[in-house]
Amino acid sequence: MTATSAPTAATRTRDLFLIGNTTDELGGVTAWTHQMARLFTAAGHRVHVIGVYEHELKMPLPADPGYRITALYPSHPPSPRTLRGTARLNPAARRREARRIDGRRQASALLSSLFREAGPGAVAIVTQVWPMEWIRAADTAGVRLIGMSHESYAYTRACHRYRSVKRDYPHVDRWVALTQEDADDWIADGLNNVGAMPNALAHLPAVPSPRTENVVCSIGRLADQKGVDMLLDTWAEVAPDRPDWRLHLYGAGPDEAELKARCARLGLDRSVEWRGRTDDVQGALAGSSVFVQSSRGEGFPLALMEAMANAVPCAAFDCAPGVREIVRDGEDGLLAPVGDVDALADRLLRLTGNRRMRDTMGERARENVQRFSQEKVLGMWEDLFALLER
The missing domain is CATH 3.40.50.2000 (Glycogen Phosphorylase B;)
Structure with missing residues (x-):
C-alpha cells in the first residue's frame, strides 16, 4: 500500500x-x-x-x-x-x-x-x-x-x-x-x-520528477530556523562552477527582505529565483533535479520526504535525528555537518555534476521513503x- x-x-x-x-x-x-x-x-x-x-x-x-x-x-x-x-x-x-x-x-x-x-x-x-x-x-x-x-x-x-x-x-x-x-x-x-x-509521507506522486531541469529547489519559511542565509552562502560557492543551474527558493516569511538583500550582495540575482509561497509543492519538485535543505534545526521534515517521494535526491544539513532517519547518507541523498557551508556546497556540486548519481539516488529515495x-x-x-x- x-x-x-x-x-x-x-x-x-x-x-x-x-x-x-x-x-x-x-x-x-x-x-x-x-x-x-x-x-x-x-x-x-x-x-x-x-x-x-x-x-x-x-x-x-x-x-x-x-x-x-x-x-x-x-x-x-x-x-x-x-x-x-x-x-x-x-x-x-x-x-x-x-x-x-x-x-x-x-x-x-x-x-x-x-x-x-x-x-x-x-x-x-x-x-x-x-x-x-x-x-x-x-x-x-x-x-x-x-x-x-x-x-x-x-x-x-x-x-x-x-x-x-x-x-x-x-x-x-x-x-x-x-x-x-x-x-x-x-x-x-x-x-x-x-x-x-x-x-x-503525505503523498506519493504517480509520476516522479524526470530530473531533466537544471534546477536546485528549496522549500521552507524565510526565517532563521530554515537557514536560507547559509544556503545563499552555499550557492555563492556552487554557482560559479554551475553557471547553467538555477536555485529556486519557495517560501515566505519575516526574513524575506533581508535575504533578498544578501542575495544581491553576493551577486546571485541572476542564478537565484524567489518563487514565493506555493500550493503546488509537487509541481515545484517536478521541475527540479535536486532538493536542498539548509535548516539550523528540524524535527522530521515533511518537505524532505516529499522531495524524496518525487525521486528528487536531497542534499541537507544533518541538523536533527529526523533528517538522518529520513535520508540514508550516500545511498539516497547526501548529508553535510550542520552549518558547514563548504560541505553543503560540496554535496550540491556532486549532485549537480553527476547525472548518474542524481538518477540512482533519486530512485532509491522514492523507494526508501515509503517506509513512512x-x-x-x-x-x-x-x-x-x-x-x-x-
Missing part, C-alpha cells in the same frame, strides 16, 4: 482532538496537523482541530475539510505582564491584565466544554507545548493527553520551549518525539513517559491509542 492509498478503518472510532498553536499558520506543524486530521477522519475517527488563535499568515484550507476547526482566540492572545512598582497602581494596566486573565479563563472553559462533548476513549494530541497553558486549566476528565514535539531534542534544549516541556509533559499520559534517538535523549534528561512517532507510508504510521497511532486504554 502506498502513501496515497486509503487508510484501513480504525479498530475503534474515537473523538480525536489535534491541538496546536494555530489552526491555519503557514508551516510544517500545521501542515502535519491537517494531514493527520484527514487521515484520522478517513479511518473513521471524529476529528476536531483546535488552535490557540487564528494566524495572519494563513495556510489555504478547503471550505469544508470534513472535520471541525476551532480557534480559541481570533488573533494572538496578549502575553502575561508582571505588574511591578508603579505599574501595579496603573488602572489601564490593571484592566488589561484583568481582561487577559478573563480571556484565558473563557478559552479554557471553551476547551472544557469541547472535551465534555467527547465520547469514551477520547484522545487529545497536543502538537506543540504552548497550548498546554490552556489545557492545564481545562477539565480533561475522560480525555487521554498525548504531548508532542516537532523539533529535535537538541533544538528544543537550546530554546525557551525546553522549560515548557519539562514543566508540562511529565503530566500527560504519553508524549512522543519524532525519532527514537530524540526519545532516548529526553529519557536521559529525566522524562519517563516518552515514545517515538515519525511523520507520515500513511498506513504504517496510522497503525502506530492506533497501537498507541489502544495502549493508553490498558
Whole structure:
C-alpha cells in the first residue's frame, strides 16, 4: 500500500482532538496537523482541530475539510505582564491584565466544554507545548493527553520551549518525539513517559520528477530556523562552477527582505529565483533535479520526504535525528555537518555534476521513503491509542 492509498478503518472510532498553536499558520506543524486530521477522519475517527488563535499568515484550507476547526482566540492572545512598582497602581494596566486573565479563563472553559462533548476513549494530541497553558486549566476528565514535539531534542534544549516541556509533559499520559534517538535523549534528561512517532509521507506522486531541469529547489519559511542565509552562502560557492543551474527558493516569511538583500550582495540575482509561497509543492519538485535543505534545526521534515517521494535526491544539513532517519547518507541523498557551508556546497556540486548519481539516488529515495507510508504510521497511532486504554 502506498502513501496515497486509503487508510484501513480504525479498530475503534474515537473523538480525536489535534491541538496546536494555530489552526491555519503557514508551516510544517500545521501542515502535519491537517494531514493527520484527514487521515484520522478517513479511518473513521471524529476529528476536531483546535488552535490557540487564528494566524495572519494563513495556510489555504478547503471550505469544508470534513472535520471541525476551532480557534480559541481570533488573533494572538496578549502575553502575561508582571505588574511591578508603579505599574501595579496603573488602572489601564490593571484592566488589561484583568481582561487577559478573563480571556484565558473563557478559552479554557471553551476547551472544557469541547472535551465534555467527547465520547469514551477520547484522545487529545497536543502538537506543540504552548497550548498546554490552556489545557492545564481545562477539565480533561475522560480525555487521554498525548504531548508532542516537532523539533529535535537538541533544538528544543537550546530554546525557551525546553522549560515548557519539562514543566508540562511529565503530566500527560504519553508524549512522543519524532525519532527514537530524540526519545532516548529526553529519557536521559529525566522524562519517563516518552515514545517515538515519525511523520507520515503525505503523498506519493504517480509520476516522479524526470530530473531533466537544471534546477536546485528549496522549500521552507524565510526565517532563521530554515537557514536560507547559509544556503545563499552555499550557492555563492556552487554557482560559479554551475553557471547553467538555477536555485529556486519557495517560501515566505519575516526574513524575506533581508535575504533578498544578501542575495544581491553576493551577486546571485541572476542564478537565484524567489518563487514565493506555493500550493503546488509537487509541481515545484517536478521541475527540479535536486532538493536542498539548509535548516539550523528540524524535527522530521515533511518537505524532505516529499522531495524524496518525487525521486528528487536531497542534499541537507544533518541538523536533527529526523533528517538522518529520513535520508540514508550516500545511498539516497547526501548529508553535510550542520552549518558547514563548504560541505553543503560540496554535496550540491556532486549532485549537480553527476547525472548518474542524481538518477540512482533519486530512485532509491522514492523507494526508501515509503517506509513512512500513511498506513504504517496510522497503525502506530492506533497501537498507541489502544495502549493508553490498558
